[in-house]
Amino acid sequence: MVARLFRLRIALLGGGFRGSFGRGLRATVTLLLLAAAAVALALLPQLLVTDAADRIIVDTVVGGVLLAGILVVPFFENRRLLDSRQFVQFPTTPGKIAVSLLVTSVVTWPFLLLVIWLAALAVLRTEWHEPAWAAPLGLVLVALVALTGVRVTSGLSRLIAGGRHEGLIRSIGVLLAIAFLPVAVFALTTSLTDGVEGLTETARVLSWTPVGAPFTGIGLAAADPSAAALRFGIAAVSAALLFGLWVLIATVANQRIDRPLDPAVARRGLGWFERFASTPAQVIAARQLTYWARDPRYRVALFAIPFAPIVMLVALWIAGVDPHVLALVPLPVILLLLGWSQHNDVAMDSTAIWMHVASGTRGRADRTGRLAPVLMIGIPLALFGSSVTVTVLGDWRVLPAVIGLNVGVLLAASASSSVFSVLMPYPTTRPGDSPFVQPQWSGSGSGLAQTLSIIIALVLSIPVAWVSISAIIEVGFADNMIALLFSLGYGAVVLGLGILIGGWIFDRSGPELIAVTQVFD
Amino acid sequence: MPPETRSTVPVTEPDDIAIDATSSTPDAGTVPDEGAANHAPRTGRIQVPTPSVVRARERGRIAAQNPVVLRTEMLTKTFGSLVAAGEVSMAVHAGSFTGVVGPNGAGKTTTLSMISGLLRPTSGRVTVGDVDVWTDGPAAKRLIGTLPDRLRLFDRLTGAQLLYYAGVLEGVEESVLAERSVELAEAFGLESALGRLVSDYSAGMQKKIALACSMIHAPEVLVLDEPFEAIDPVSASNVTEILEKYVAGGGSVIMSSHSLDLIQRVCDHVTIIVDGRVIAQGTVDDVRDGISLEERFIRLTGRDDSKKGLEWLHGSSDSA
Numbered sequence: 001m002v003a004r005l006f007r008l009r010i011a012l013l014g015g016g017f018r019g020s021f022g023r024g025l026r027a028t029v030t031l032l033l034l035a036a037a038a039v040a041l042a043l044l045p046q047l048l049v050t051d052a053a054d055r056i057i058v059d060t061v062v063g064g065v066l067l068a069g070i071l072v073v074p075f076f077e078n079r080r081l082l083d084s085r086q087f088v089q090f091p092t093t094p095g096k097i098a099v100s101l102l103v104t105s106v107v108t109w110p111f112l113l114l115v116i117w118l119a120a121l122a123v124l125r126t127e128w129h130e131p132a133w134a135a136p137l138g139l140v141l142v143a144l145v146a147l148t149g150v151r152v153t154s155g156l157s158r159l160i161a162g163g164r165h166e167g168l169i170r171s172i173g174v175l176l177a178i179a180f181l182p183v184a185v186f187a188l189t190t191s192l193t194d195g196v197e198g199l200t201e202t203a204r205v206l207s208w209t210p211v212g213a214p215f216t217g218i219g220l221a222a223a224d225p226s227a228a229a230l231r232f233g234i235a236a237v238s239a240a241l242l243f244g245l246w247v248l249i250a251t252v253a254n255q256r257i258d259r260p261l262d263p264a265v266a267r268r269g270l271g272w273f274e275r276f277a278s279t280p281a282q283v284i285a286a287r288q289l290t291y292w293a294r295d296p297r298y299r300v301a302l303f304a305i306p307f308a309p310i311v312m313l314v315a316l317w318i319a320g321v322d323p324h325v326l327a328l329v330p331l332p333v334i335l336l337l338l339g340w341s342q343h344n345d346v347a348m349d350s351t352a353i354w355m356h357v358a359s360g361t362r363g364r365a366d367r368t369g370r371l372a373p374v375l376m377i378g379i380p381l382a383l384f385g386s387s388v389t390v391t392v393l394g395d396w397r398v399l400p401a402v403i404g405l406n407v408g409v410l411l412a413a414s415a416s417s418s419v420f421s422v423l424m425p426y427p428t429t430r431p432g433d434s435p436f437v438q439p440q441w442s443g444s445g446s447g448l449a450q451t452l453s454i455i456i457a458l459v460l461s462i463p464v465a466w467v468s469i470s471a472i473i474e475v476g477f478a479d480n481m482i483a484l485l486f487s488l489g490y491g492a493v494v495l496g497l498g499i500l501i502g503g504w505i506f507d508r509s510g511p512e513l514i515a516v517t518q519v520f521d
Numbered sequence: 522m523p524p525e526t527r528s529t530v531p532v533t534e535p536d537d538i539a540i541d542a543t544s545s546t547p548d549a550g551t552v553p554d555e556g557a558a559n560h561a562p563r564t565g566r567i568q569v570p571t572p573s574v575v576r577a578r579e580r581g582r583i584a585a586q587n588p589v590v591l592r593t594e595m596l597t598k599t600f601g602s603l604v605a606a607g608e609v610s611m612a613v614h615a616g617s618f619t620g621v622v623g624p625n626g627a628g629k630t631t632t633l634s635m636i637s638g639l640l641r642p643t644s645g646r647v648t649v650g651d652v653d654v655w656t657d658g659p660a661a662k663r664l665i666g667t668l669p670d671r672l673r674l675f676d677r678l679t680g681a682q683l684l685y686y687a688g689v690l691e692g693v694e695e696s697v698l699a700e701r702s703v704e705l706a707e708a709f710g711l712e713s714a715l716g717r718l719v720s721d722y723s724a725g726m727q728k729k730i731a732l733a734c735s736m737i738h739a740p741e742v743l744v745l746d747e748p749f750e751a752i753d754p755v756s757a758s759n760v761t762e763i764l765e766k767y768v769a770g771g772g773s774v775i776m777s778s779h780s781l782d783l784i785q786r787v788c789d790h791v792t793i794i795v796d797g798r799v800i801a802q803g804t805v806d807d808v809r810d811g812i813s814l815e816e817r818f819i820r821l822t823g824r825d826d827s828k829k830g831l832e833w834l835h836g837s838s839d840s841a
Contacts, residue, residue, distance in 0.1 A: 270682050278695040283686050287675060294677045294718075352675040354639055355734075359690040360662030507658075511641040518672075 001092050001100040008082075009107040016109075031109065038113050041066075042120035052127040056219030057203040059121070061191075064203075064212035067142065070114070071149040071211065076173025078154035079166070084250035085158075098250035102151055102243070114146055127222075134221030134228060138214040141235040145210050148242035155249040168275075179383040183399055186391040205477075207231065210238035280361050284369025291349060292373045301341050302377075309333040327392035328402070328472070331385040332409045332465070336457060338378050339413025343453040345370050347425040350517035357514055363506030367418045367499040374414055382406035400480040401471035404487030408464030411491030415498025416457035422505045424449035425516055460494055573761060573786050577618065580768065581789030581804040584617035590773050591636065591742050596645035598631050598797075605631040607797040608645070613742065613775050613790070618768045620788035620805075621777040622818065628797035629777040630670055630746055636775070637667040637744045649742055663692060666740035668731050670747045670777075676720035680711055680730050683719055684737060691738035698737075705733040708763055710756065724751040732760065736767070743767070745776040749783060761787050785814040795822050 016027035045058045074081065082105075087097045105111060118139040122128065128135040161169045191199055206212025217231030272289045276282035292298045309330035316326055346353060349370070356366050386403040390396050426449050464487045471483035506513070591613040598606045606628040613619045621629050634640035636647050638654050638661065647654040647661075654661040675683060684702040693701065706712050709729040714722060719730060728751055735743060743764070749757050764774055765787070778784055784791055785805060791814070792802040800821050801808050809817045 270679075270685055273682060273685055278685075278689045278698070280690050280692075283689040287678060287682075287686055290682070291677055351673045351677075354667075354669055354672050355675065355687065355690065357639055358637055358662060358665075358667040358669070359687070359692075359738075360638070360659035361690050362659065510658075511639055514639055514672075 001090065001096050002103055004090075005082075005087075005100045005104040006107065009104045013107060013109065034113050035116050038117035039120045042117055042124055046124050055125070055127070056215070057199050059125070060203040060206055060212045060215040060219070061199050063142065063215045064206035064209065066117075067146060067149075067211040070146050071153055073173075074150045074154035075157040076169055076176075078157055081150070081154050083158060083253075084155065085253055088254045094251040094254040095247050097254065098151075098247045101250070102147060102246060105147060105151070111143075111147065114143060118142060128218050130222045131225070134218050137232060138218035138221075138235075141214040141217075141232060141239065144239040145214070145235055145242065148239050148246055149210075151246040152242050152249065155246060155253060159249055159253050175380055176383070179380060180387055182384075182387040182391045183396055187396050190396070208234070210235050213238075280365035281368040284356075284361075284366060285372030288349070288370055288373050289376070297348065298373075302338075305334055305337045305341065306330075308337055324393055327389055328405075328469075331382070331389055331406050332461075334385075335378055335382055335406055335410040336413045336461065338374055338381075339410050339415075340417055340454055340457050342370065342374055342414065342417035343420040344425055344428055344449065345417070345421045346513055347421075347428045347517055350425075353510075353517055354514050357510035363422070363503030363510075364499055365503075366506055367422075367502040370421070371414050371418065371495075371499075374417075375410075378410045378414075379407065382410055395475065397475050397477070398472045398480060400484035401468045401487075404484040405464060405468035405472075408468065408487030408491040409461045411495045412460035412464060413457040415495045416453050416460060418495070418498040418502035419505070420449060420453035420456070422502050422509065422513060424452070425513065426450075463490055573765070576765065577787055577789045578806060580616070580618065581806060584614045584789055585804055587615040587617065589613065590615040590650060591775065592646075592648050593632070593636060594646040594648075596632065596635055596647060597643045598628075598635060598640065599643050604797045606635065606642075606794075609794070609797070609799055611792050611799060611802055613773050615741075615773055616768055616771050617773055617790050618764065618788045619773070619775045619790040619792065620784035621775060621792045621794060622779065622781060622784050622814075623777075623794035624822070625779065627794045629779075629794055631797070632794065633744050633746045633775070633777055634669065637665055637669070638662055639667070639669060663738065664741045666735035666738065666743045668728075668735045668743070668745040668748055670750070674719050674727060674731055674734075676722075676727070677718060679718055680706070680715040680722070683730060684715075684733060687734035688737045693738050701737055705737060708759075709733050710759065725753055725756060728752055729756065729760070741772060743772065743774045743776075745774060747778060748776050749778060749780070781813075781815045781818055785809070793818060793821060 016031075017024040041062065045055055045062065049055045049058050082101060084094065084097050084101055087101075088094075090097065122135050122139055125135070157169060203212065203216070207216035213231040213234040217228040217235070220231065221228040272286040272293075273283060276286040312329060312333060313326055316329065317323070383403065386399060386406050389402050389406075390399045393402075467486050468483045471479040589612040592611070594610050596606060596609040597604070609628070609632050611619075621632065623629050631640060635642045635645075636654065638658055642655065649661045649664045652661040652664065654665070675686065678686060681702060684705065685698060688698045688701065689695070702715075703712075706715050709732065711726065711729060711733070714726060714730075719727060722730065728748065732745070732748060735745070748760065748764075752760060768774055776788075788805055790803065791805050791808050793800050793808065801817075805814065808814070
């Protein structure tokens with residue numbers, strides 16, 4: 001099995017060069033550039049950082065981040081990797097397939113590039129040459145962690161998502177990459193300007209993780225062999241665990257199959273419906289997204305939302321509030337308004353609510369489905385915006401708390417909307433009307449519903465704001481993580497309650513909702 | 522008898538022969554001379570020989586023996602002091618095609634909305650099979666297919682999306698949904714319109730797609746409010762055919778209409794509602810009792826078109 005796969009891997013190595021001359025040339029140039037980049041990555045710390053003690057810190061951070069990237073990326077992008085399922089028909093056991101795949105992945109271009117980087121490190125770092133065993137051992141461990149880690153994450157991704165959701169997983173990866181790009185750039189620039197001191201804390205944390213431990217171990221080997229052995233131990237145990245996990249994943253993957261996709265699947269070619277499963281909550285979500293795309297009323301509401309924080313910012317700025325603090329303001333306000341914008345959705349989207357009532361759709365499903373557009377716009381906005389906020393604030397350590405604040409506010413506002421849109425619907429522009437037309441129905445209620453729903457949204461946001469802002473003021477890693485976890489957990493619980501209460505009201509008062517929306521429809 | 526038929530006599534003369542030839546078989550129980558002279562012209566000259574009527578009469582006799590699948594008991598709805606439906610009790614037998622007729626504003630839509638769970642009754646009970654619509658909504662609504670009158674559809678979806686949407690909400694398995702959507706679209710002649718937005722459909726096509734949506738989960742009872750309004754005659758006979766097949770397969774239809782001709786032609790049972798109250802119900806033959814449904818209706822309601830009034834409108838204009 002190993003020999004067979006080995007031949008395949010060799011053939012695949014050459015695959016990029018086959019075909020036209022231009023294609024081969026392009027592949028060659030790309031590979032040369034990547035190899036140069038690998039060497040440069042090893043060389044640059046050497047040139048920029050003169051002190052050996054500082055250099056090991058830089059190496060730990062650079063190596064740790066790179067290795068972490070190597071482990072995470074295959075979860076989202078693994079199309080080019082061989083899969084254990086591709087060999088399921090071979091007359092051998094899944095365990096053997098797993099081991100062969102792992103062993104032979106040393107002859108792939110990404111691994112060879114990794115080897116170039118590691119070899120460059122070994123040659124260039126003269127201070128690592130002292131105990132002669134340390135550098136080879138450490139770097140081999142790096143390679144082992146990388147090899148097994150890539151297998152495990154890509155295997156997990158395939159096991160969880162399968163071929164069906166591959167596109168979705170890839171889009172999520174791109175979205176996350178974009179969302180955290182500002183923070184990454186910011187972290188890079190600060191670390192370049194602050195010098196090594198700023199990295200010490202990061203390196204200390206990384207040194208206890210499998211991705212940073214081997215580098216720290218190499219650095220410690222001369223002074224403190226036992227500490228070095230401990231770090232090497234962390235890496236070795238991790239690699240062993242990852243290996244075991246990979247064999248397990250490959251075995252499971254090769255012994256089960258996905259339910260075959262019906263070729264006449266009903267939702268084919270139905271736009272958003274294609275991307276959602278056929279359950280009531282999800283088709284309602286798909287319909288909402290279709291409506292948001294086709295109905296100008298929603299767009300007008302969306303365009304209006306960003307203006308509110310601008311006014312607030314100008315007012316606060318004139319009042320003389322510290323500009324750094326101001327950076328925190330716009331995003332939560334936007335997200336609060338975005339979540340709150342759904343507080344009259346039953347009236348806004350009243351066209352055929354009778355269909356939900358007549359089919360006995362559960363209120364929970366109706367409530368959940370209606371939140372889809374807001375959450376699909378709001379959560380990426382919260383992640384990306386938090387990253388920008390942190391950049392403007394100039395302190396990336398508060399990122400968890402800022403994310404917690406923003407997502408928490410969005411969820412709390414959505415929870416308030418979920419209840420109020422069934423509790424107190426009021427007339428609005430009718431579906432299909434121009435967004436600037438006022439409803440022809442006079443009556444009280446609209447003001448009350450708007451006021452109450454925004455007040456409830458604000459009150460529900462207070463705990464999130466409290467915990468997050470105290471973590472932002474008193475910067476600490478633990479506090480920030482607690483703020484993030486608390487905000488997410490609190491937001492999820494509040495939103496869940498909002499959906500349950502809203503759903504309960506919907507179940508009880510479906511006919512009344514039809515009657516109310518018919519009055520002004 | 523002659524005074525009542527006075528307005529129709531000039532029209533019926535040319536048709537008498539045709540009617541005599543065809544209507545003697547279906548209506549063996551009725552008195553021949555009035556069957557020919559009174560009810561036949563109302564059903565239209567060409568439609569008289571259609572087998573719909575024959576099938577409806579046959580079905581009426583059989584369905585009356587079947588168990589009751591939908592029952593309302595003392596169903597009442599009041600809006601303030603206005604009684605929209607007062608103690609409506611009726612029963613729909615399995616495999617029957619029941620018509621609900623009444624003048625405008627008689628409470629037909631109110632009653633049907635209460636049956637399908639869209640309008641909460643002030644008092645009374647609705648049961649489908651053994652399931653109470655107003656205490657166990659979700660279970661009962663799986664058994665009912667609804668076509669409300671004057672309520673909009675989700676018209677910013679395409680026809681195909683709407684069918685899929687309705688099917689999923691009604692709990693249809695995705696594996697059968699594709700097939701059902703296609704077959705329903707074919708049956709209603711909507712194949713070429715499936716890709717267009719429902720808001721761009723004509724009124725009749727919207728009615729047809731709504732009908733298709735109400736049937737997609739193969740319900741036991743179809744509650745249809747004015748299903749033939751705005752539908753062209755060719756499609757109407759097509760829809761009638763679909764509904765008749767559905768009924769022949771054991772399903773039940775309860776539909777409202779203010780067209781007595783239509784009810785008499787396709788329905789086997791009929792309920793007459795006036796001012797929110799049921800004034801007659803049973804098989805069509807029992808209710809009309811030998812005369813045309815329209816005349817029976819006029820007799821029961823005590824209304825007559827030949828009332829006096831509006832003289833100022835006739836003959837001369839004010840300016841003359």
